[in-house]
Amino acid sequence: MTTYFADVIVPLPLPKLFTYRIPLGMEHEARPLMRVVVPFGRKKLYAGLIAKVHSTPPAAYQAKYIEQVLDETPIINEVNFKLWKWISEYYMCPMGSVMNVALPSGFKISSETKITRHPELDEIKSSINDKEYLILEALESQTHLSLDEISDVLQQKTILPTVNAMINKKLLITGEDMKLRFKPKMVPYVRLTKAYRSEQKLNEILNALSVAPKQMEALMHYLKISGWHTQNKVEVRKQILNEVLQKSKSAIKALVDKQVFEIYEREEGRLNPFVIDTELKLKLTEQQNTAIGKIIDFWSEHKPVLLHGVTSSGKTEVYIELIKACIKEGKQALFLVPEIALTTQLVNRLKAHFGEQMGVYHSRFNDNERVETWNAIIGVNKYSKFKLIVGARSSLFLPFDNLGLIIVDEEQENSFKQFDPEPRYHARDLAIVAASISKANIVMGTATPSYESYDNALKEKYGLVEMKQRFGDREMPKIEISDLKKAHAHKAMHGSFSPELYQEIKQALERKEQIILFRNRRGFAPRAQCTTCGWTTDCKNCDISLTFHKFRKEMVCHYCGFHVPFPKSCGQCGSATVNLQGQGTEKIEEEISELFPHARVARMDLETTRQKHSYQKLISDFEDRQIDILVGTQMLSKGLDFDNVSLVGIISADSILHYPDFRAYERAYSLMEQVAGRAGRKNKKGRVIIQSFDSDNPILKKVQQHDYTGVFQEQLKHREQFYYPPYSRLIQITLKHKDPQFLRIAAQHFGKYLKPTFKENMLGPEAPTIARIRNWYIEHLLLKIPANQTNKSIKRLIREAIDHFKSQKEFNGVRIILDVDPQ
Numbered sequence: 001m002t003t004y005f006a007d008v009i010v011p012l013p014l015p016k017l018f019t020y021r022i023p024l025g026m027e028h029e030a031r032p033l034m035r036v037v038v039p040f041g042r043k044k045l046y047a048g049l050i051a052k053v054h055s056t057p058p059a060a061y062q063a064k065y066i067e068q069v070l071d072e073t074p075i076i077n078e079v080n081f082k083l084w085k086w087i088s089e090y091y092m093c094p095m096g097s098v099m100n101v102a103l104p105s106g107f108k109i110s111s112e113t114k115i116t117r118h119p120e121l122d123e124i125k126s127s128i129n130d131k132e133y134l135i136l137e138a139l140e141s142q143t144h145l146s147l148d149e150i151s152d153v154l155q156q157k158t159i160l161p162t163v164n165a166m167i168n169k170k171l172l173i174t175g176e177d178m179k180l181r182f183k184p185k186m187v188p189y190v191r192l193t194k195a196y197r198s199e200q201k202l203n204e205i206l207n208a209l210s211v212a213p214k215q216m217e218a219l220m221h222y223l224k225i226s227g228w229h230t231q232n233k234v235e236v237r238k239q240i241l242n243e244v245l246q247k248s249k250s251a252i253k254a255l256v257d258k259q260v261f262e263i264y265e266r267e268e269g270r271l272n273p274f275v276i277d278t279e280l281k282l283k284l285t286e287q288q289n290t291a292i293g294k295i296i297d298f299w300s301e302h303k304p305v306l307l308h309g310v311t312s313s314g315k316t317e318v319y320i321e322l323i324k325a326c327i328k329e330g331k332q333a334l335f336l337v338p339e340i341a342l343t344t345q346l347v348n349r350l351k352a353h354f355g356e357q358m359g360v361y362h363s364r365f366n367d368n369e370r371v372e373t374w375n376a377i378i379g380v381n382k383y384s385k386f387k388l389i390v391g392a393r394s395s396l397f398l399p400f401d402n403l404g405l406i407i408v409d410e411e412q413e414n415s416f417k418q419f420d421p422e423p424r425y426h427a428r429d430l431a432i433v434a435a436s437i438s439k440a441n442i443v444m445g446t447a448t449p450s451y452e453s454y455d456n457a458l459k460e461k462y463g464l465v466e467m468k469q470r471f472g473d474r475e476m477p478k479i480e481i482s483d484l485k486k487a488h489a490h491k492a493m494h495g496s497f498s499p500e501l502y503q504e505i506k507q508a509l510e511r512k513e514q515i516i517l518f519r520n521r522r523g524f525a526p527r528a529q530c531t532t533c534g535w536t537t538d539c540k541n542c543d544i545s546l547t548f549h550k551f552r553k554e555m556v557c558h559y560c561g562f563h564v565p566f567p568k569s570c571g572q573c574g575s576a577t578v579n580l581q582g583q584g585t586e587k588i589e590e591e592i593s594e595l596f597p598h599a600r601v602a603r604m605d606l607e608t609t610r611q612k613h614s615y616q617k618l619i620s621d622f623e624d625r626q627i628d629i630l631v632g633t634q635m636l637s638k639g640l641d642f643d644n645v646s647l648v649g650i651i652s653a654d655s656i657l658h659y660p661d662f663r664a665y666e667r668a669y670s671l672m673e674q675v676a677g678r679a680g681r682k683n684k685k686g687r688v689i690i691q692s693f694d695s696d697n698p699i700l701k702k703v704q705q706h707d708y709t710g711v712f713q714e715q716l717k718h719r720e721q722f723y724y725p726p727y728s729r730l731i732q733i734t735l736k737h738k739d740p741q742f743l744r745i746a747a748q749h750f751g752k753y754l755k756p757t758f759k760e761n762m763l764g765p766e767a768p769t770i771a772r773i774r775n776w777y778i779e780h781l782l783l784k785i786p787a788n789q790t791n792k793s794i795k796r797l798i799r800e801a802i803d804h805f806k807s808q809k810e811f812n813g814v815r816i817i818l819d820v821d822p823q
C-alpha cells in the first residue's frame, strides 16, 4: 500500500514547504488546496494549506502526521495558486507569507488564536452538539478562550475541526475580530414603494397630491435628495428628509399610509447598497463609445489597455458598460480601487447598476464579512454568486472561477502597493499577471498614468485609449499660479492665503459656490522651533520633528505616535521663544474660519475620518451643501465628484514638489492635476489657484497647461540618464538595527557581497532622510536591474547574499527587508 505525503504551506515566513504524512484512510479527504491541521514547532498547531500530494518521504526529517482535514472542497483554485507562486518568486517572499496576506484571517486559525462568542449569537440554539455546548458554556464566564483552553474544556487534543465548524455556523469568531465587534446600528430610510417607481404612477400621485401641499413637498424633496431623475441615485435617510421638512414631518407618515413611501432599515455605515430596481440605462457620449470600441479592439489582440482620460471625462460609464458586457458573457468582473473607504461615491454609482450582483471586499471589513464574500464568490451555501467585486488590492486573492475582466481605477495610485507585511506587491502589476493567468481582459484607467504604464503604452505593450474631453459641457479648470514670494514681500498675505486666493474664496462664497482647500500636511503646525537657538522638538524614537496638533494640545510623531505637551520653554537654552512653524490642515481650517466667520468650514484628514462613518458623513454633508469650504489632505483628490465646487486652492505646491525622490515630479504633477480636477461645474469653468514660493517652477507651468506628456517626456530623459524605471527595475534592501554604528558595519559588509556584480547599479548602503523610526536605525541599498528580463539569476544572487550574511552569527540581530519595485 502506498504511503502518501503532502507538502503543506504553513502560515509562517519559512523558506520551504513542510512535508507531512497523510494518515491511512485520509487519502481521499486530504487533497491539494484544502486546509489541514498540522503540528509545527513545539506543541503548536496551524491550519496549513496542501500545495501538493505525492509519495516521496522527506529526506532530511521524519514526517509528522496531518491531524485533520478542515475543508470539504478546495478554498482556493488553480489560478489563485499560480498567482501565489508568482508572488512568492517575483517578490522574493515565502509562500507562508503569501498565504497570510491572501486568506482572510477567519481561515487561518492556529493554537495562538483567541476565540470568542459570535456577537450576533443571542441564545444558544438547540441544534448544537455536546462539544459545542461545552465551549459556549465556557465562554459564558470568560470573554475569550485560547485553543489550548478549549482543548482543556473538551479534554481532547484535536479541537480545530470543532472550532472551525462553529465559526462556519456563526457560533464563534476568531480573536482578530474582537476590535471590530459591534452591534450594527440600524437606521431608518425612506423609499418609494414598488408601485410608484414608474414615471406614470409618479405623475399620477403628484397630481393627486395638489390638494395636500405638505405631502407634495415631502415627495418633491424625496425626489430631489434621492437624485431620482439623475443617474446618481442615492438612498435617503428618514432623518435627512425630516430635517428638510422641519414642521411637516407628519407628511412622511401620511405618504407611508398611502403606500407611496415605505420605511426600511439599513445598517449604519455599511457601504449603502442601492436598492431601487430600475433598469438603469447609460447614455454614452460619442467619446465614450469610441473609447469602448478601441478597448475591445485591443483586447482582441490580447493586450492590456491603458485608458488615459482627463479628470471628469466619464471613465466610470465606460467601466460600467464593459462590466455589463462581461456579465452578459457569464463571466465575473473585478473592479480594483486604491482605497475602498475613500470611494463611497463610486461604490454607490456601481450599486445603482449592479445591485445585488455586486459585492465589496476590503480589509476594513471584519472577518465574518470577508469570509462571507469569499463564499459568495465560490457560490457556496446560501450565497448567490457575485458577478462583480469592487475591492481594494486584497480582492485579487478572491477565488474567482470565471474571471473575465479586471478594471484598475487610478492605476498610478501609491496605495495599490502593499508595504507591510510582505509580500510587498503592487496590485496593478499583480492584476496584469492575474489577468494573464485567468485569460481575462484588463483595463487600467487614470487621468495621470504612472510612467511605467505610459511607457508600456507608448511601446505598444499596452493598448492606449485616450479621452481628452470632459464629460458634458465641462471645461478643463483654469489654473493660476500665485507667487508667495511676491505676496510676502508686499505684506499682502491673509494668513496662509495669497491675495488672489483670498479674493477668489470671497467671491465664490458670495456666489454660494463651494471651495476645496488642499494641504498635504495634517495637524496644526509641522514643527516647533526655538527662535533663539534653533532647537526643534523631535521624536525620541524617530529622526523627525513632532507635529503640533492643536485639538489634542500635543506634539505628535506621525511615524510612531510618540507625543508630548507643547514645550513652554526651549529644551536646549531655556528661552520662552519656542514658535510653531508651517501650517497643516488644522491651522488652515482655523485661519479660514477666522477670515470668513460666516462660512461653514470642515476638515477631511486622518484625524477627522478615523471613526467608521465620519468620511461618508463629510462627503454627504459636502454634497448636500451643508459645508461651504472643505479643507483636506490627499483624501480629497481621490475620485470625488462634486457638482458645486468652483474653486480649488492648493495651499503649498512647494511641499509637494520638493521631495527627495526620483518620482517627486511625476507624483507632484499627478497630485496637482487630480486635486485641480475637483473644480468645475456643469456649464462653468472651475478655477484652481496654486500657491508657491517657486512660482517659475517648470512643473507648475505644465500643470497650468494640463500638459501631462510634456512632463512625462522631460522626466523620462532624466530617468534614462540615471537608469531609473521604466528603464530599469529596482530592488530595495533595507537593513535595520537598534545600534547605528553596528548597523553601519553590517550594511557595509552586506553591500560588499553585491558590489562586484552590480557596480554602479548599486546605490548605498546609506541612511535615508528619516534614518531612525521607532528606535530602529535604517540603511538602504538600492539595486537597479534590467527592466526586460526575468531576473531570476539576480534574485538568486540576492538570496545568496542574504544567506551568506545571516550565516554570520554576529549579524543575527539585523533585520533585512526586501522590496521589489519599491514605490
Ligand SMILES: [Zn+2]
Binding pocket: 530, 531, 532, 533, 534, 535, 570, 571, 572, 573, 574, 575
Ligand atoms: Zn533655544
Ligand SMILES: [Zn+2]
Binding pocket: 539, 540, 541, 542, 557, 558, 559, 560, 561, 562, 774
Ligand atoms: Zn516617532
